[in-house]
Structure formats: structure tokens, C-alpha cells
Amino acid sequence: MMENRLMTGNRVDCLYRVSTDKQVDYNDKSQADIPMQRRECHRFCEKMGWTIVHEEQEDGVSGHKVRAENRDKLQIIKERAKQGKFDILLVFMFDRIGRIADETPFVVEWFVKNGIRVWSTQEGEQRFDNHTDKLTNYIRFWQADGESEKTSIRTKTALGQLVEDGGFKGGLAPYGYDLIKSGRFNKRKHEVFELAVNEAEAAVVRIIFDKYVHEGFGAQRIATYLNNLGYRARTGKMWHHASIRGIICNLTYTGVLRSGESRSQTLPHLQIIAPELFEAAQHIRTSRANSAEQERHVPLNTRGQSLLAGNVFCGHCGSRLALTTNGKAYPCKEDAHRIVKRVRYICYGKTRKQTECDGQTGYTAHILDGIIDKVVRQIFERMKAIPKSEIVNIRYREKMEERKALLKSAKSDYAKAAAELDTLRGEVIKALRGESAFSQELLSSLIADGEKKCLTIQHTMEAAQAAYDEGQVMLDALNAQYDDIISWADMYDSASMESKKMIVSCLIRRVEVYRDYRLHIDFNIDFEQFSAGLDISAIAA
Template sequence: MGKRVYCLYRVSTKGQVEKDDIPMQKQRCHEFAAEKGWDIIAEFSEKGVSGFKVSAKDRDAVQEIQRDAALGKFDILLVFMFDRLGRKEDETPFVVEWFVNNGIEVWSAEEGQQRFDNHVDKLMNYIRYWQASGESLKTSIRTKTRLGQIVQEGRFRGGVPAYGFQLVKKGRTGKKNRELYDIEINPDEAPAVKRMFDLTDRYGYGGRKISTILKNEGIINLRTGEPFHYSTIQHILANIMNAGILRSGETQSEVFPELQIIPLEQFQRVTKAREQRSINYAIKCGWETEKVALEDGSEATVVRSSGSYPRKIVGKALLSGNVYCGHCGGRVFATTARKAHHPSDHPERIAIYKCYNRTQHKEQCDGPTTYRAEKVDSVVESILRGIFERAKRVDEKEFLKAQVQISNKEYQQKLKLAKAEYSKAAKELSKWEELMLASIEGTCVFTPEQVKKRMDMVQGKVDELSKEIEALQMDMSEAKTISSEILAQHQQLLSWAELFDSASIDEKKVITSQMIKAVTLTRNYGIQIEFNISEAQFLNGMEMG
């Protein structure tokens, strides 16, 4: 009987499996073993396993072969080429050496035997896998680059299309004259995707709540015939392709309108809402520390969330996560209480706001414990309605014109002053340059060192003013986009104004949290409102101080 042989075959992609690469490797190894008079007693095939990305310890076939090697079950490990064992330069050379050290000969049907008789053999063994690793890395870079180019061209990069989309053939052919697939919106699936985004955007709902609502509305996953699982909904809400943008790794395409199930602005709002309402958001971005003036005139350093979406959607209270106590600066939370103290089978409960410090640490707060949510919310709603009414009365063209004129006037004034200072400094620099020549010739009262020191100072001022002028010119150029931003804010206000009165409490919570950064409550229902910065700027523009 000849030497006992184990064969290992590997392909890294499914495409290679379809191209019959493993049968090719197998045939060549059988021919090689027959030439040598060896007996193949076991064969192992790895399909779709990357020798560059997957460690040997995570490859079942390699682990089983190593166990049998330690037990002396075979004499030779045969592969088509050595890179079938792996392409990791920091691992594969040592795996090969391990087999040899354990009495197993390692052979390639194309490259011969790998020996370790001297240092040159060890070096060549390492160099082989270092080169293989480099080739894998280059292939990876080429693949990523090409996939990035494909999505930028508006073509699908392959795989199963996301829910809401489908693959179609439109006559486009590839290099081998095969008809290729293109991606387009699936008209049967897209309404469900749009509904998911609307529920999150308008009501702030999460995956589980949306799953329940879709089930009640009879909307099911057409691919499974079952109700949508909440994790599927989360994946759909996170997929920017729904906004018409294709992505491959870090590469993103421009917006393709024909692939837009939802507007990009809505996707961005939903993404921001989901991020800010996540458990890890406060940890990720930190909490804002602010100094606030308390009711008694003193100041307190308080911690406030940087989010602009309600932390709590359920419940009858309008405010959530943005209510604070004016007596201690602490957080006020929404809850419920019995309307009457006498017992009954079904006591009516009303929404209230409670100061956390007053409830849990009475020594830290001398303000009221609770506030009726109905009283607070009615004041807030009244203020918001007033804002909406004023927004409706704004003449967009005149307002935008005034805003742009104010912005341009400010920049022009700053630019004029900066240029005047620059001209003055440049003249002074020219003067000192002339004095330097005179100083070198000995016809100046200042020494060259003194002149140089002054020149450096003036040069620094010239450089600083030059940068300031450049920055102002850039800001002035960017200021031209202010009109479109203000228009978008105004349109959003009008949209909220149209919706607010007929909106559910869930919708009102989302609208309110978008507009209001903080509400501070004090004794006798003193209410102070701080608007989000973008809305505040707009409101000030409407002279709502």
C-alpha cells in the first residue's frame, strides 16, 4: 500500500463553486497522487470559505485534518495549490509548518513539496503566503472599488433585492453577452415600506409597535406570507436605498428618483429619530451640561439630553424627555395619578408631570411635586398654535428676501472691515521690507534683527487677515443657501400647522418635541419654553421674540 493521502479543496466564493473549481482541483490531485503511487483515503471540500478572511481555527475541515494528523491517520496532505490552505501571512505559514513538524508531508499538485530543511525553506514558505495575502488584499480593493463604481452608476451590485424592490431584465448585457438584472421599485411591496416610514416619522413608533399596527391593518410580508417581524422592519427603516440611494460599503450613489420609495428628507428624519430614541444614544453622544437660572435667582448646572425626539410615545401627556423643574433644574417625567382619592373599582387616572428630585430626594428640591399635565399642555398647545398662525401669515418671498439681505449686509460689512485692515497691514509690511534693505546697508536706525522681528509680527497679521477674508467670502457664498433652508423650515411649519389640530396625541408629541427643546415648570404653573435653535431663528425672523 502507498502513502496515505488526505486532500483538501477550497473555493472562496459561490461563483467559483458554480464554475466547477472544486471538481477541477479534485481531478488534478487524483492525477498527481496516481503518478506518485499514493492512496487517497479522505477528501475535504470547503465551499465559499475565504482563505484570507477566515482563520484556520474557524475552518472545520482544517481542524479535523489537524486532529487526524496528530493521531497519525495519514502521511501526506495534498492540495491543488498551497494557497488552498489559506492566504493569511501571519497564520498559514505556521499551519503548514505544524503539519510538517507532526510528521505530515505537505504537497501541492502544482508546486511540489513544502520542506523545512533549512532557513531558506522557512523563508520561502513565509514569502509564498505573504504574496498570497497581498494578492487577496489587492483583489479585495479592486472588488470594493468596482462595486462602488457600480452603485454610483445606479446599477444593482447583486444579491437578493431589499424589500420594496425587485430585479428585472431590461435588455442590458454583460461581458459574456448574458442579460443582466436591473433594480426597480416593486409596486406591490413598496406601500408597506412607505407605511413603516410614515408610522415612525409621524408617530415615532418603533419596530414592535409598527409590526402590530401593520398586522391589524392586514398588511403582511408578501415574501413570507406572514406578518412583518419587528427585526425586518428595523432593517427596512435603516436601508437608505428606500430614499433612492444605492450603497456599497462606504460608497453611496446620488439620489435616483426612480428608486425613491420615500423622500430623502423623510429618511433622514426617521434615522435621526431612531438614533435619538435608542438606549445607547445618551452614552454615544453624551449629555449636555447647561447652567440654568432657578426660580430663586440662583444658578444650577444641570444635565440635559441633546435629543429632539420624545423618549416616550405612549401616554396622554404632550411632553416627554424635555421637561425640567425650575426649582432644582432636575428632570420632570410624565406619569398618571388617580383623579379622586376615594376607592372605586375603576378609578379614573389623569396625566401628570412629576419632579424626579422632589419625589425621590426631597432635600434637593423645594418646588411642587406634581403638575397637572392638562394645564401645562394646554399652554404649550396654545403657544404652538400661535406660531402656526403667524407662519401662515408670512409672505415667503418678502421674508426670504429680507433674510438674505440681512445676511448679505452683515457679511459685506465684516468683509469691508477685514479688507481695510488687510490693506493697512500690507502697507505696513511693505514699509518694513524697505527698512530692512536700509538696515542692511547701514542707513537705518533699526538693526536688521529689530526690523525682522517687526516684519514677522506684521506678516503674521497679514496672514491672519487673509484667512479671515477667505473665510468670510466662503461664508458669504454659503449664505446664499439660507433662503432654501428657511423655505424648508417654513414649509415644515405649514405642514405641522395643517396637521396639528386633527393630530393624535402621538403625532402631537413628535411635532412638539421637534419644535421645543425644553419646558421649565415652576410653582403656580409658571412655564418657560426654549425652542430648538433652527425654529428659534425662524421665529425670531417673524418677530416673535
């Protein structure tokens, strides 16, 4: 081969790299090219009397973010070095090899140890003859790494400031928006684009959030729902669940632009959904995550006609009750022409023999759901019968009394701990005089423990004080909570089963079922004044 006929010592492999696709040019054959680096390397080889035997180029590969083992072109050159196919690795500048301070210097050193001389057209040869050379090599790439960090920080800061000022940071417009020309130009003389709501797509976004929050649809179910109705994604293809998830997580639909940690003010002309609806969607999303499985208060799905999902447990062994059917069907009592399946909640621990459960194996779904339905309806009726001001003020006074008692207790504990600490510090003088029953070492240890105790109680006291001072915030939260509950009460009768399931999951944190349908219900919201006097056993009967 020609490579092997060339005089050993001047065979050159060239590596060209740019960090982004925008830095790539194209030749007359529409092939990607990096002409500036290529020309400089060719000119340098002619000057040195070297012969280029092989070239590799990396288009849009970050030398700061992508490590050497993940760069295919660099691995090809390393393999050629092992085979002795070239003598010199030539780059335009050394940072073309990489910009990672804890890696790139050792990549360069690897080539040198394997008999390859490493040259840059701008910086000469990198040698490793002594410790100074090694230090110079490390400092060079440490500086390059630092420049990349600075560039990254500058870019992030600039994008953050652009977003904070209400500008679009660039890229494709999110679904629900169009890009329109603003008439303004940036420093590169490129016209700047802005976002504008696409009403046709915005309607689909509202459907997605409505189904997700109010009816408990999951991403896959929403995608199927849209596809069945004939809606298509912007590409014209069928909706995919991953696209639905991306929309659900996108803060832009509330009219707030985001770039990293930076946020814009709410921009009313970009708002497609209310912030409260977005927050509800995020709460559902995190509640459905695997990490929240044991604390789940939101049903994983709302399919089927059962009212409870994920929040019903066996009162005897604590296992979750799972919904199942034995496949048998029976004529409906109300309509002899309709066949219904027998659906039951079964104790998962007992049926799988994971627990020693002495309760029932299962509970008929429509009986248990009927009890819960009656409880919810009666609570709603009682709430509607009492004026809002009375309910909210009662809860406000109760909460404030609780916080006042906690603050008083914390202050008392702090005063007691501080007095004990002062007493111990007073013993130090006595110990120095030899008059104390405690040794200096013991006193030092006791004082250190006392200081830690005081600091801990002080933090508790400060938190209690802050909670007590937030009375108005709590009052606003109670008002909002009441409005939510009343809106649920108004829509409950006419709501779909999916919506009812979501309402029940918002109201009820946990239902524990015992033999003969005896129930213990824990609510997400304090319904003590409304559930008092409710005889659940009588409702079950």
C-alpha cells in the same frame, strides 16, 4: 484503525476550499463537492505513492476574510496533526490554506513544526530549512493576499460603476420592488435583471415612512401596526422590527441605487418616497440613538397622550422629567362615565435622590401640555399673519449681517497676527547682529507659535468667507424652513397626538420647568420675532 496500519510517512490529509457557494458542485447524491481540487489531489497521491486517510472541504469560505481560528475544517485538521494521525497535508495550491499575509505563513509553519509536511499539487513542498525558505513562504502568501485585495477592489469597482450607470448590482430585490428581465446579457451569457416598483409593496413602504416620520412610530410599533392590519412580509410571515429598520435605512426607495460609496443618479421610475422624507427619517433615527441621548430632539416614542417626550427638564436641577402615573383614576369632568388617570411629569433626579433639587417633585401633564400647546398655537398664528417674504428677508438679512460681522472680525484678527509675525521675523536679522533683546532660540519659538496662530485664524477666515458666499443656499434653506413650519401650522389643529408630539419636538429643543409652572423654552428654530411679547406665565395662569 486503518490509518494506524498504514506505513508512517505517507499518510495524507487533504484540504479543499472554495471562496463562494457558487464555486461548489454537487455529486449524484446532491452532496457538495469540489471535484477539480479533489481529482488533482487524488492523482498526485497516486503518482507519489501516498495514501489519503482523511479529507476536509470548505464550501464558500473566504481564505482572505476568515481567519484560521474561525475555520472549523482547518481546526479539525490541526487537531488531527496534534494526534499524529497523518504525515502530509496536501492542497491543490497553497492559497487553499489561506490568503492572509500576516497569518497564513505561520499556519503553514505550525504544521511543519509539528511534524507535518505541507504539499501543494502545483507548487511542491513548503520547507523551512533556512531563512530563504521562510522568506519564500511569506512572499507566496503575501502575493496571494495581494491578489485577493486586487480581486476585491476590481469587484467593488465594477459593482460601483454598474450602479453609477443605473444598473442593479444583483441579489434579492428590496421589498417594494420586483426583478424583471432586461433582455441584456452579461459577459457570462447570463440575462441581466432590473428593478421595477411593486405597487402593492410600495404602498406598505410609504406607510412605514409616514408612520416613522410624521407620527413618530418606532420600528417595533410599525411592525405591530402592520401585522394588526393584516399586512405580511414578502415571505408571508409577520413583520419583524429588524425588517422595518432595514427598510427605513434603504436609500433605494428615493430612486438612488447604492453600492459601497458609489451612488447612481436619481432614477424617477424607482422612486417610492421623496428624498426629503428619507432624510427626515435618517435624522430621527440618528437622534434616537443611544449616543445622542443627552442631545435628543426627537421623542423615542410617541405613545400616550402627553405632548412632550424627551425634551422637558427640571429647571432647578437640570434632570430630565419622566412621565409617570400613580395608578389612581378619577371621573372625567366633561364625561362622568369616563375614568382618567392622573399623569405627571416627575423630576427623575429628585425622586431618585440623584440631585439636590429644590423644585417640585412633579407637574401635572395636562397643565404643562396645555401651556406648551397654547404657546405653539400663538406662534403659528403670528407667523400666518406676516407675509412669507417679510419673514424670510428679515431672517436673511440678520443671518448675513452675522456672517459679515464674523468675516470682518476674522480678517482683522488675521491682519493683526500677520503683522506680529512680520515684526518677529524682522527681529531675526537684529538677533544675528546681536542687536535684538531676544535670543535666537526664543525668537524661533515665538515665530513658530505665530505661524500656527496665523494658520488657525486663516482657516477661520476662510470658513467665514465660505459661509458669507453661501447666501443663496441659506436663503433657500430659510424658504424651506418657513414652508415646513407653515405646513405644521396648517395641520396642527387636526393632527393626531402622535403627529402633534413630532411637530412639537421639531419646534422645541428644550423646555425647562420651574415651580408654579414657570417655563423657559429653547426653540430648534429662531422664533424670537414671533415669541416676542408672549407672556408664558399669563398663558400658564
